[in-house]
Amino acid sequence: MRKLSISAFICLGLVGFSTPALAHNQIEDTYPAAGSTVEAGPVHIDLTFEEAPLDLPFGQGNLIAIAKADTGEQLGPACARIQDNHLITTANLSAPGEYKVLWREASDDGHVVSGEFNFTLTNNINYTTNKPGNQCFDENGQELDISKQELLSKKVQQGDGFVTGLVWAAVFVVLGSLIGALNIRRQKDARR
Template identity: 40%
Template sequence: MRRGPALAVSFGIALLLSLLVATPASAHNQIVSTTPSSGQTLTELPAEFSIQTNESLLDIGGQGRGFALQIRDDSGRYYETGCVTIADATMSTPARLGAPGAYTMIFQLVSQDGHTVSGEIHFTWAPSGTVTPSKGTTTPAVCPGTTAAPATGSTAGSTGTGSEGTRNATVPLADVLWIGGALLAVAIAIVVTLLVVGRRRREDEVGGDA
């Protein structure tokens, strides 16, 4: 029985399906640590607010598209600069806060699989010394050099105690298609290789029988 080519095709199809279906569902970055942490009471202002994940973040083109960090108090005022720094597995923004009280850090990042992950971190600001509070703004800040202001609203793929939309809520479709196309090309190359190997094996078997 000539099972080589049939097994190669079956294996290739299974691999293709696993790349296009199983991988995206299981490759979301996981939050490892945050500054501040959930429920923390800050007595001193850190240099920056940050989110660290278990894998490198997907910052296509180095433009920070799909990433955002917003800091909001209970009255609805915002205190972030609008600028986000992405370094390997960490995203951060300079820390600014207003009067003592309850705050929420709203974040969105892009996982290695191209999907966004968003959520909220609730914390309390209770400075131990005299601190000049920032005035804040009534709407999310826009980083200099960008053209679109952050938008608020629900997003998918959230973690934590809930999610709120942030600037550039989704990765551009062209980028997502590029990622999917790359995976498809790899899968096709593997299938073709397996078919060629199976065909050569069959030819060798036929030659041996002759």
């Protein structure tokens, strides 16, 4: 949570130097709602954003992944379709329990926004599927191959890692300047 607020702070700082029109995106609503319970079946996942995500090739940049909340096992590839200001996908889910939705969105200012939330699945209708998990077919009916994808959970962590790296880089620059300044002063004192 603290990582997220630091990311947001830096993002705002970076945006401050560019034009206000190129602001990073914000998530406004999710279906399923965080903490809610939904019935088994093809579950339509729908994330609403403040503005339309950056139009990138299918399976790149804008991603939704479904994982089991207890083990973190990702079910199917990570993908999302852009529909106006929404990212959507469908996941066939039959096993009751808690699931995690991991998402990653590319904003039109180039900044990546990411997050996750959980929901619970019940199966009162004896729904079964021979193709569990996220359904990732592009407009040509081509299926995304999970074996060729990085797991989204890893990507979300990498995104945070990049921003954390920026914070450390800034800290080192400030510390380095301070140490450098002290050394110059010490050398001047030594010459006296």
